[in-house]
Amino acid sequence: MVGQERFEPMMDVLRALAEPTRLRLVWALSTREYSVGELAELVGANVAAVSQHLARLREAGMVDSRRDGTRIFYRAATPHLADLLDQLVVVGGHVSGELDLPRPATPAAPAAVAAARRTAPSRSRPAGSRPRTAET
The missing domain is CATH 1.10.10.10 (Winged helix-like DNA-binding domain superfamily/Winged helix DNA-binding domain)
Structure with missing residues (x-):
């Protein structure tokens, strides 16, 4: 254990x-x-x-x-922090149905993020709801 x-x-x-x-x-x-x-x-x-x-x-x-x-x-402190944030976008996107939250001036997303964006099931949001962003 x-x-x-x-x-x-x-x-x-x-x-x-x-x-x-x-x-x-x-x-x-x-x-x-x-x-x-x-x-x-x-x-x-x-x-x-x-x-x-x-x-x-x-x-x-x-x-x-x-x-x-x-x-x-x-x-x-580490370039791995960007990787962690990319994974949070993927996981958060699967939870919320919103997969597009790019960081400004970020190099191309890792293959896993790009693949998740292409293959994620589409989810509809309730009428009148807004996509989540870094500010909300």
């Missing part, structure tokens, strides 16, 4: 991504590096709140930072 301690790092990642603002930050950082101010503007939050979220993501090992003068820039 696998001990619970083996799952803790995975649970840390899932807990960090479970907060909507942090998920949006990771989504942005999976494509390029941003300053704290740019990220605050991007997610519509104040710099102090974004800094707190980034500290939590850094504790979870998901983001790295570098200082350039007085500015701090953040980036994804």
